[in-house]
Amino acid sequence: MRSRVPIVVSLTASLLGACAKGAPPSDSETVDTGDPHALVLPEHDDCLPDGEVVSDEVCIAFLEADGRQPTRSEDRSGVALTEPDPRVDDPDLQWVNSQVRRCACSCCHQSTLGGCGTHKWDLDHGPVWIDSMSSWSARAFAGIRETENRFLPVDDLERVRVIIQAELDRRDAAED
Secondary structure (H helix, E strand, C coil), X not given: CCCCHHHHXXXXXXXXXXXXXXXXXXXXXXXXXXXXXXXXXXXXXXXXXXXXXXXXXXXXXXXXXXCCCCCCCCCCCCCCCCCCCHHXXXXXXXXXXXXXXXXXHHHHHCHHHXXXXXXXXXXXXXXXXXXXXXXXXXXXXXXXXXXXXXXXXXXXXXXXXXXHHHHHHHHHHHHC
């Protein structure tokens, strides 16, 4: 087993901003690192402040603690790709990317890190990772499916909903 000492330092530094607003959630998991100052891992709905990114080291520690096995990723959009894909440079997509990357949920949705949720969506799927979402997953991600508590935990969920609704409309238009 590899040493977790660098992960402890990295995770602690990465989460300082997130924990500065108050105590971490009471149901956060603690990783046994042998360090007397137990390391607190983020929960699914924890996010760092705007402009910060959850590091790969934090995600690897998170995934190791979670223990679920990785799955595979594929295009679930149902829309034929265009070359080049005009969405790649879309400021709204870039904003969503930055929001996802600052939240702990990004850890489970990266196939290159062994993310356990990549069967739902995968940040490493390209050229636009949103294509890896089924329409059901896209609705849950944006909080459009109100019975699902799996939406992106950001301050501007309405902006996420508008972006995802545009993606769903694009998929519907492709079917017609």
